[in-house]
Amino acid sequence: MKFEIQCTRHAARRARLYCEHGLVDTPAFMPVGTYGAVKGMQPSILEALGTQIILANTFHLMLRPGAKLIEAQGGLHGFMQWRRPILTDSGGFQIFSLGALRTITEEGVHFRSPLTGESIFLTPEISVEVQKQLQSDIVMVLDDCTPYPASEKVVRQSMALSLRWAKRCHCAHQAGGSQAALFGIVQGGMYEKERQASLEGLLNIGFDGYAMGGLSVGEPKDLMFEVLEKTLPLLPAHHPRYLMGVGTPSDIARAVALGADLFDCVLPTRHARNGHLFTSEGVVRIRNAVHKNAKRPLDERCACSTCQHYSRAYLHHLDRCKDPLGVVLNTLHNLHTYQTLMKDLQRHIEHGTLSSFVKDIF
Amino acid sequence: MKFEIQCTRHAARRARLYCEHGLVDTPAFMPVGTYGAVKGMQPSILEALGTQIILANTFHLMLRPGAKLIEAQGGLHGFMQWRRPILTDSGGFQIFSLGALRTITEEGVHFRSPLTGESIFLTPEISVEVQKQLQSDIVMVLDDCTPYPASEKVVRQSMALSLRWAKRCHCAHQAGGSQAALFGIVQGGMYEKERQASLEGLLNIGFDGYAMGGLSVGEPKDLMFEVLEKTLPLLPAHHPRYLMGVGTPSDIARAVALGADLFDCVLPTRHARNGHLFTSEGVVRIRNAVHKNAKRPLDERCACSTCQHYSRAYLHHLDRCKDPLGVVLNTLHNLHTYQTLMKDLQRHIEHGTLSSFVKDIF
Numbered sequence: 001m002k003f004e005i006q007c008t009r010h011a012a013r014r015a016r017l018y019c020e021h022g023l024v025d026t027p028a029f030m031p032v033g034t035y036g037a038v039k040g041m042q043p044s045i046l047e048a049l050g051t052q053i054i055l056a057n058t059f060h061l062m063l064r065p066g067a068k069l070i071e072a073q074g075g076l077h078g079f080m081q082w083r084r085p086i087l088t089d090s091g092g093f094q095i096f097s098l099g100a101l102r103t104i105t106e107e108g109v110h111f112r113s114p115l116t117g118e119s120i121f122l123t124p125e126i127s128v129e130v131q132k133q134l135q136s137d138i139v140m141v142l143d144d145c146t147p148y149p150a151s152e153k154v155v156r157q158s159m160a161l162s163l164r165w166a167k168r169c170h171c172a173h174q175a176g177g178s179q180a181a182l183f184g185i186v187q188g189g190m191y192e193k194e195r196q197a198s199l200e201g202l203l204n205i206g207f208d209g210y211a212m213g214g215l216s217v218g219e220p221k222d223l224m225f226e227v228l229e230k231t232l233p234l235l236p237a238h239h240p241r242y243l244m245g246v247g248t249p250s251d252i253a254r255a256v257a258l259g260a261d262l263f264d265c266v267l268p269t270r271h272a273r274n275g276h277l278f279t280s281e282g283v284v285r286i287r288n289a290v291h292k293n294a295k296r297p298l299d300e301r302c303a304c305s306t307c308q309h310y311s312r313a314y315l316h317h318l319d320r321c322k323d324p325l326g327v328v329l330n331t332l333h334n335l336h337t338y339q340t341l342m343k344d345l346q347r348h349i350e351h352g353t354l355s356s357f358v359k360d361i362f
Numbered sequence: 363m364k365f366e367i368q369c370t371r372h373a374a375r376r377a378r379l380y381c382e383h384g385l386v387d388t389p390a391f392m393p394v395g396t397y398g399a400v401k402g403m404q405p406s407i408l409e410a411l412g413t414q415i416i417l418a419n420t421f422h423l424m425l426r427p428g429a430k431l432i433e434a435q436g437g438l439h440g441f442m443q444w445r446r447p448i449l450t451d452s453g454g455f456q457i458f459s460l461g462a463l464r465t466i467t468e469e470g471v472h473f474r475s476p477l478t479g480e481s482i483f484l485t486p487e488i489s490v491e492v493q494k495q496l497q498s499d500i501v502m503v504l505d506d507c508t509p510y511p512a513s514e515k516v517v518r519q520s521m522a523l524s525l526r527w528a529k530r531c532h533c534a535h536q537a538g539g540s541q542a543a544l545f546g547i548v549q550g551g552m553y554e555k556e557r558q559a560s561l562e563g564l565l566n567i568g569f570d571g572y573a574m575g576g577l578s579v580g581e582p583k584d585l586m587f588e589v590l591e592k593t594l595p596l597l598p599a600h601h602p603r604y605l606m607g608v609g610t611p612s613d614i615a616r617a618v619a620l621g622a623d624l625f626d627c628v629l630p631t632r633h634a635r636n637g638h639l640f641t642s643e644g645v646v647r648i649r650n651a652v653h654k655n656a657k658r659p660l661d662e663r664c665a666c667s668t669c670q671h672y673s674r675a676y677l678h679h680l681d682r683c684k685d686p687l688g689v690v691l692n693t694l695h696n697l698h699t700y701q702t703l704m705k706d707l708q709r710h711i712e713h714g715t716l717s718s719f720v721k722d723i724f
Contacts, residue, residue, distance in 0.1 A: 036679065040402075040686035065679045069655055073675055081671045293431055309443045313435055317398065317427045324402035324686035 001181035001208050003240050007350060011233065011259035014349040017240055019085035019137035020179055021077060026240065026261040027345050029338045030055040030087060032269055035064065036080045039269060040327040043082045050339040053085040055264040058130050059094035063113050067133035075135025088136035090127045096145035104144060124168040132178050141169035143185045148219045155189035162187045163201040170205050181208035183242060186231060189214055190223055195231045210235045211242040225254060232259045249278060249341050253358045256345045268334035273327050275319045278337040291316040304336035363543035363570050365602050369712060373595065373621035376711040379602055381447035381499035382541055383439060388602065389618045389707050391700045392417040392449060392626040397426065398442045401631060402689040405444045412701040415447040417626040420492055421456035425475050429495035437497025450498035452489045458507035466506060486530040494540050503531035505547045510581045517551035524549045525563040532567050543570035545604060548593060551576055552585055557593045572597045573604040587616060594621045611640060611703050615720045618707050630696035635689050637681045640699040653678040666698035
């Protein structure tokens with residue numbers, strides 16, 4: 001993987017990431033394709049929206065349909081017929097979300113499959129192996145995602161475990177001889193000192209990119225940005241910086257200004273399925289009866305094919321009828337909004353007009 | 363509406379139907395877009411599959427979102443952004459399906475909305491008015507669909523009521539000054555004499571096209587074809603003949619050989635949603651565990667984009683995950699199969715090779 005910075009404005013960077021399956025212009029947003037599909041979206045539609053990279057969930061895919069099956073189908077690219085880069089998470093965040101259903105040991109995590117009840121053991125080595133079977137372009141280390149709130153002692157222990165796991169992931173990745181990039185994940189909760197210790201540990205190991213983990217887990221938004229403001233400048237400038245699981249359009253814009261390059265979030269896709277649509281006038285809840293007779297498009301200022309063709313009344317109707325076409329048209333719109341935002345952010349970095357653009361959004 | 367027969371081979375005809383919104387090559391299959399959408403399908407995909415006409419359900423649309431709303435949105439074409447012809451049924455068949463929930467009188471049908479419980483009254487005049495609001499290209503008369511089995515006396519009374527309603531629909535349609543075509547529906551159950559009486563009555567009124575109704579309602583398939591063999595030759599040759607609600611690919615092929623021109627059926631779309639996929643080797647149930655690891659496409663001989671790109675394993679996986687993309691890809695395949703069948707039938711009529719082609723399918 002090559003990371004080529006084209007220009008920087010204060011902390012913000014406009015760059016290109018060259019992966020095994022193609023290039024990614026950053027700042028970039030990765031739509032989430034949990035089970036080997038961005039729900040309802042054909043890859044050709046994702047490409048037409050300007051999507052250059054998607055995220056897939058290791059945890060979900062190892063349970064269904066299984067990593068070996070996907071490997072035999074030509075990896076995730078062959079299975080889902082997506083030709084461009086894929087980043088796979090490590091399963092850490094999903095295991096964190098299982099709460100009481102999992103047991104964490106030094107060796108790894110024991111949990112029961114939410115699908116079959118089967119007992120499963122995930123270790124750093126297995127996570128790396130599974131991601132290799134999926135044949136992703138960017139592999140994430142397995143981490144222990146610290147809850148919020150948590151005492152500094154708990155955070156320190158969790159962060160230290162994540163570091164030991166990161167080292168084991170690095171060894172396994174090297175031993176596997178994979179062409180994929182490997183990213184480390186900075187943990188340490190909301191404590192500056194622990195964040196720094198986590199980063200130092202990761203830098204000693206050495207990764208292709210660095211992610212900010214353990215954020216957007218329930219903490220106040222101001223606190224998240226406080227952590228970002230303190231930690232992002234410490235991340236090595238010549239490696240991509242990935243802010244995991246963030247966020248709303250304005251969160252992304254603010255984080256880009258602070259120097260983050262990569263983002264993923266279920267918001268645009270999940271919100272689309274629930275009829276929450278991002279527009280230039282804010283979020284429109286298309287399920288609301290006020291849209292029943294509305295002839296105007298969802299967003300007059302949007303160039304997506306949903307807004308070019310359909311009325312709010314039609315989208316409201318599809319939602320009421322639970323027609324899968326509603327999922328398709330809503331998701332198409334929300335992803336178009338996100339991808340347009342990323343192109344705008346890239347352009348404003350190039351033109352040196354980022355800060356006023358971010359202020360406008362915020 | 364103009365109906366131009368290009369060639370005939372025995373009973374079969376290759377023709378063109380010129381509607382307000384464009385031409386339809388016949389024999390033609392109409393995908394069913396119950397609620398103003400062929401579930402999951404963008405109109406651009408339907409067009410790319412060669413779809414020239416779709417069917418929409420008056421009964422469903424008058425209940426949700428309502429015909430006046432659709433009229434205000436530029437009719438069904440504007441609402442759903444489908445540019446080509448639309449045939450609307452009259453609501454008769456759906457009311458028949460309501461069973462005990464409706465009361466039929468000379469004036470019309472009283473029923474309760476299955477959505478809201480609201481009491482609704484549908485008459486021949488209201489059905490025609492609603493179809494006018496939907497701005498369909500082909501309007502169907504409201505009919506009383508006779509159940510099977512039924513005594514000849516019951517069938518005769520029902521058929522006679524349908525005829526009186528057909529006359530009222532014709533008057534209302536004339537009075538409304540609509541540009542749309544109006545089709546009559548031949549009823550009369552499985553009784554040759556009643557079918558003939560129904561047809562005579564319709565011919566006395568005079569319609570733009572004639573449909574065979576009250577078939578595919580539970581009778582043995584041989585009996586349906588016996589009725590078709592006796593009745594289709596009596597329908598006027600220079601008007602389109604529409605076989606309502608039929609059917610499987612082989613049913614359609616056999617009925618084309620007997621002289622039917624237009625077909626609609628929920629089979630390809632509903633089956634697609636349930637994972638029953640039509641292939642050159644018969645119906646494949648993609649939900650079946652045997653497909654879990656299958657690398658081969660659904661149908662090696664199929665040129666649709668689903669079969670060109672995806673494995674059976676991927677379609678199986680999407681079905682298991684209930685991903686709307688599965689609905690999209692399955693529906694795309696089944697409709698491609700149906701539209702390819704219609705093009706094959708058209709070509710074999712032109713080339714005089716229809717009977718051997720139909721024998722092969724059967």
